[in-house]
Structures are given as structure tokens and as C-alpha cells.
Amino acid sequence: MARDEVLQADVLVVGAGPVGLTLAMDLAGRGVKVAIAEIRRYAEPPNVKCNHVAARTMERFRRLGVAQKVRAAGLPPDHSNDVVFRTSVCGTELTRIPIPGRAERYTSREGPDTWWPTPEPPHRINQLFLEPILLEHAAALPGIQLLNRTQVTSFVQDAEGVEAVALDLDTGEERQIHARYLVGCDGGSSSVRKSIGAKLEGTPVIQRVQSTYIRAPGLLERIPGKPAWSYYSVNPRRCGTVFAIDGHTTWLVHNHLNVDEPEFDSIDRDWSIRQILGVDDRFEYEVISKEDWVGRRLVATRFRDRRVFIAGDAAHLWVPYAGYGMNAGIADALHLSWLLGARLQGWGEEALLAAYEAERQPITEQVSQFAMDHAQKMMKARRAVPANIEADDADGARARAEVGEEAYALNVQQFCCAGLNFGYYYEGSPIIAADGEAPPPYSMGDFTPSTVPGCRAPHFWLNDGRSLYDAFGPGYTLLRLKAEADIAPLVEAARQRRVPLQVVELAGEPAPEAYRHALLLCREDQHVAWRGDAAPADALVLIDRLRGAAG
Structure with missing residues (x-):
């Protein structure tokens, strides 16, 4: 196609993260012609963000034909998906929430999430591994055109469709895209959301998290006991969370800042990482990237303006407890896909599309409240860590037992969140x-x-x-x-x-x-x-x- 020709699509999707890719895949399966505009290069790695694919998402990946590809990736098959609480990652264990690894995910009947009524249990996998699978699958589907290094700079709409202007970020050339509908899956700073006059409302800052993606080849062998997917470090110096990314050498370290630490650099990053891991200055690790983030509870005032919609982080942002940030966005995408598919196939009326905002907005409000409530309880628990939790005496043992019991009761619901799923x-x-x-x-x-x-x-x-x-x-x-x-x-x-x-x-x-x-x-x-x-x-x-x- 010549650059001065207008690209025609039924739906223009802005953003090729997991939400945008899932939307495009589902639409393509309905015979809908999709164009995806993405500012990154093809297969450019995403940030190290999401670590969990919920059961409801896996159910739909099953229908899209990618569930087994997704489940075959991520941590090694025999790597435990447990969540363990310790005085530090290399310290004393306080409690453990058992979750089967992928080799036993379909067969295990032990643990608090193995009773779930679903054909596809959840899967722990980082976005680094998930997104390439979705991208490869989407790129191979007929009816999907990927436009990498392309930024949608403006659009107008009328009763017939949406006319968008897209900029090629490599050449500086502009092109026109005509679509029946446009969906903004372009993240928390969504330009599509801003263009339709929607605003994020709620609590802009719940907590700041100093997050660091590291390579530490010697860490796994230092951790006592059975390995885990997630480690919560609980001590009076630093409380944090560590996720195993590849199950071997790469880790994501979340340092939860306190209310009197208002800036990401207000606390020494290296010192905090070592306190969370439980290692001294002789331990060597490499910082791959800094992934600092702010926990929020924000929901857009509207999810739609006529032929333009928003989904995922463009529509809602909240503290990612229970792993329901990306998963809620994928639920948005799949909900919207069948509505748009019905309309474009001719059997759904235009009024059908009103159900998207009517149904999804209240759900995101509910989920965000669950997440915010849990975040506040976790912040309270971090402030109440006993000073003697690491003491090698009877009082220290009692303190560890009490903290472990409370941590299990509070957190089993977020890691085994049947209610949010079903x-x-x-x-x-x-x-x-x-x-x-x-x-x-x-x-x-x-x-x-x-x-x-x-x-x-x-x-x-x-x-x-x-x-x-x-x-x-x-x-x-x-x-x-x-x-x-x-x-x-x-x-x-x-x-x-x-x-x-x-x-x-x-x-x-x-x-x-x-x-x-x-x-x-x-x-x-x-x-x-x-x-x-x-x-x-x-x-x-x-x-x-x-x-x-x-x-």
C-alpha cells in the first residue's frame, strides 16, 4: 500500500500490549478486519510488569487457541508457584501459600486454589514471556495488520466511522486510517482517553513502590527450603516482594515505600534490595532496569464516546493486588470484542454497544475497591512488623508465628482469588x-x-x-x-x-x-x-x- 493511500479497517486498536493484542485476536476470529498501531518496534520487549494470568483469562486464551502456548512458557515446569513469607528472602520462613507449578497445575488437588470450577487454572508468567506469544499468534492471523513504530496523533469521528492520523516514528511520514471503530488500549497515560474527554477519578496515590529488575545468579542457591514464585520479605528495616521471573537468575524486587518516603529515590535502592533479599555487601547482582511505579485507584469517568472506546489501563488503574490489572483489561477487551463483532456482523444493533460501559465500568469500580482495601491492610501490616521478629529466642519465635498466621489469612484471598475470577x-x-x-x-x-x-x-x-x-x-x-x-x-x-x-x-x-x-x-x-x-x-x-x- 502506498503511504498516501488510506488504510481501511473495521477496528483500529491503539496499543499492542496484552490487552490490545487479545482484542485484535478475538476480533479477527469473528472475521473483523483489524489494524493495530503500536509505538514500539516489532517484538520489542515490554516492561517487566504483570506476573499472573488469571483463570478467567486462561479460559478465554483456551478459546483463542493460545492457552497451551502460554502455559508452556514462563517458569520451569517443576518450579513451585508458592507464595512464601520470610524475614527476608534468604531468612526464616513465616508461612507459605501452596500453589502448584505448571507441571501439576491440572492435576494437583492440594492447596487453596485447586478446587476451582474451571477448565483452565491460573498461570504465573511474566509479561516478558506472555506478550511475545500473543504477538506471534496475532501476527499470523489473517485480518490483522500490525503497524509498528506508529503513533495515532489525532482522530475525528462521525456517523460512519473514525478518521485517524498516524505518524511513522521512523520516517516522520503521516498516513490516514479509516475505521468503523477505534479502541484505545494505550495504557495509563492514554491519549485516546484524553481525546474523548474522559478523566481518571479516584485516589491518585495509594503507595509508591521502588521496583528493580535484577540479575542475581547466586540468589537461588542461597534461599533455604523449597523455592517459590513470590517471596514476601517482612522485617523492621524493609518490607518488600520478590518475584522469580525466569526461575533461575532474574528477579523483580518491589520495595514498598513508607508514607514518610514520598519519592522513589528517598531511600537507598541498593541497601533496600539487600535488606529485602537478606544478603550483605559481598553479594553481587546486576540491575537490569528500574521499574518504579505508583499504586493508584483510578477509574475513567467514561469508557466510550460514540465510536471510540478505551480498555485496560486506559480505563482504570489500581494497585495490582490479586493480579487483576492486566486481567481486568483483557476482560474489557473480550467483552468489547463480542459486542463489536455482533455489530459488525450485522445482527447486533448500535445500542448493543452501550452495554460495554454499562457492564464493565461498575465491575472495574468493584475490583478497584477490593484492591484498595487490600492495599491498605498490607500497608498497616508492614507498619506493625515486630522489632524482634528475627530474634533467636522464644519471643521471636512467637512473633514469627503470629505474623505468619496473619499474613496467610490476609493474603491467601489475593493469591487464590476465586471471587474476583468467578x-x-x-x-x-x-x-x-x-x-x-x-x-x-x-x-x-x-x-x-x-x-x-x-x-x-x-x-x-x-x-x-x-x-x-x-x-x-x-x-x-x-x-x-x-x-x-x-x-x-x-x-x-x-x-x-x-x-x-x-x-x-x-x-x-x-x-x-x-x-x-x-x-x-x-x-x-x-x-x-x-x-x-x-x-x-x-x-x-x-x-x-x-x-x-x-x-
Whole structure:
């Protein structure tokens, strides 16, 4: 294509991080033509940020065909994913949260997160390893055009689409991009968010973290006991967190600054790292990069302006407890993808797109509050570390036992966060048919499986060995749990409106007790849209609501 020709796309995605790449992959699977503008060079390594892919994200990676590629990367197969609390990384162990490594992830039944009802448990992997897998997969898909070293500098929109101006950062040349829709996945300083007049509101600073990516070949052999994925250092001098990145020599060290340490350089970095690791001045390590960050609780005032949307860090920023920064962004992307896909395929009405902000904004508000509450409790715990926690006497032993017990109770919910994965629900949505029953409450760590419209359809394994979700179709899926229930009205209504509808027969299948109705209509994102013991009197009215045509 000549540089002066207008590039045509159905959707222009700004930003090729995990959120933007997942959005593009999912859209491409729906036959949508996608252009991705990214300021970095192709395969340029990302920052060392996210360390955790949540179960809900892995479920969708399964559907996109990348779950096994992702699970095969990261820490070595036999490397424990445990979270351990110590007086220092090389010090005395206080408590341990057991989490299986990837070699045992599907088979282990020991530990606080192995009971989860899902075909894809979570996976601990740093973004350094995750993003290249998503990039390679996306680049190979037909319908996706990657525009590296390209910055979207401006755009205008009208009733027909979005006209964007993109700058080639290497040549200085500009090009025009025309798209039906534009999605900003361009991070916390999002230019797309600013362009649509959205503002981040909430708590701008909860805590500052002096973070350092290091290479320390001699550290692993110094750590006593079974290795772990994450180490919490708890002593009166410095409290911090250390993540194993490659399982051998590279580590990410988070030094949690205190309230009286307002600047990243207000505390000696090398001294802090050594106090957290529990090593003296003779220990050698190399600083690969400084990854300092500010913990916040900010949610955008709007997620959309007509044909322009924002997702991920562009829409919300919070302290990454429970690992739900990137994962919440990917949930945004996949939610938006099926809405845009429905619209671009012609069966969804324009009003369907209003469900994105109506559903996702309240969820991000909920998750950010969970994260903020946990952050405040962790800050309080760090301020209360006993002065004698390292003492080699009975009082020191008692102090270590008490701190260990409190640390386990507080943190098992964030590292084994079933509630955040499976408990959240969409309430008051314009495209969900509520039936008067309230969704069950959930916490960070716990939830109650439910088929209340808006909740995630509870997972179970079919008699033929498939996951229930493997049987879901690309639009809506009608689950029939009683063979005598008449589904003809719903099937016909969907046919008339050209709504993709997959029928799954579940009579005789081992469905959980939560499945109390004969029929359930589920969305592709696994959330229940409607349920009943018989088809509604006017099935067309229901189908029209689900495709954004009600009223």
C-alpha cells in the first residue's frame, strides 16, 4: 500500500500490549478486519510488569487457541508457584501459600486454589514471556495488520466511522486510517482517553513502590527450603516482594515505600534490595532496569464516546493486588470484542454497544475497591512488623508465628482469588433479562456459583470429557437441561434476527445444583443472559433485547 493511500479497517486498536493484542485476536476470529498501531518496534520487549494470568483469562486464551502456548512458557515446569513469607528472602520462613507449578497445575488437588470450577487454572508468567506469544499468534492471523513504530496523533469521528492520523516514528511520514471503530488500549497515560474527554477519578496515590529488575545468579542457591514464585520479605528495616521471573537468575524486587518516603529515590535502592533479599555487601547482582511505579485507584469517568472506546489501563488503574490489572483489561477487551463483532456482523444493533460501559465500568469500580482495601491492610501490616521478629529466642519465635498466621489469612484471598475470577456479575445491564433474583455477593477469595442472569454460568465437565465452555458457540448458547423443554420459539426467533445461537443438550449431564431451570441463554463471555423453565411468550422480544434492539 502506498503511504498516501488510506488504510481501511473495521477496528483500529491503539496499543499492542496484552490487552490490545487479545482484542485484535478475538476480533479477527469473528472475521473483523483489524489494524493495530503500536509505538514500539516489532517484538520489542515490554516492561517487566504483570506476573499472573488469571483463570478467567486462561479460559478465554483456551478459546483463542493460545492457552497451551502460554502455559508452556514462563517458569520451569517443576518450579513451585508458592507464595512464601520470610524475614527476608534468604531468612526464616513465616508461612507459605501452596500453589502448584505448571507441571501439576491440572492435576494437583492440594492447596487453596485447586478446587476451582474451571477448565483452565491460573498461570504465573511474566509479561516478558506472555506478550511475545500473543504477538506471534496475532501476527499470523489473517485480518490483522500490525503497524509498528506508529503513533495515532489525532482522530475525528462521525456517523460512519473514525478518521485517524498516524505518524511513522521512523520516517516522520503521516498516513490516514479509516475505521468503523477505534479502541484505545494505550495504557495509563492514554491519549485516546484524553481525546474523548474522559478523566481518571479516584485516589491518585495509594503507595509508591521502588521496583528493580535484577540479575542475581547466586540468589537461588542461597534461599533455604523449597523455592517459590513470590517471596514476601517482612522485617523492621524493609518490607518488600520478590518475584522469580525466569526461575533461575532474574528477579523483580518491589520495595514498598513508607508514607514518610514520598519519592522513589528517598531511600537507598541498593541497601533496600539487600535488606529485602537478606544478603550483605559481598553479594553481587546486576540491575537490569528500574521499574518504579505508583499504586493508584483510578477509574475513567467514561469508557466510550460514540465510536471510540478505551480498555485496560486506559480505563482504570489500581494497585495490582490479586493480579487483576492486566486481567481486568483483557476482560474489557473480550467483552468489547463480542459486542463489536455482533455489530459488525450485522445482527447486533448500535445500542448493543452501550452495554460495554454499562457492564464493565461498575465491575472495574468493584475490583478497584477490593484492591484498595487490600492495599491498605498490607500497608498497616508492614507498619506493625515486630522489632524482634528475627530474634533467636522464644519471643521471636512467637512473633514469627503470629505474623505468619496473619499474613496467610490476609493474603491467601489475593493469591487464590476465586471471587474476583468467578463471582462478579453484571447487574442492571440493558442486554440481560433479570428475573428478580439477586446475584449472590462475593469477596476477593470466595463466591457462590449461580445462574442468576448476569452471573457467570457455573462450569462443569460434560460426560464426553469436554468443558461446558468448549461447547459454547460464537454468539449465544442455549443450554437445555430438560429434554422436554420446547426450544423451538427461541431457535426460530434467533434465526429470524440472524443471531448466532448454539444449542447444547444437557439432559443427563452432571450439571451443578445451581442449574435449577430447564433453559439458560448464555453469552459467549459465559455470563447468563436469560433463564427459564419454558421459552418466553414472545421469544422475539427477548432476542431483540439481547441484540440491543429492545424498544
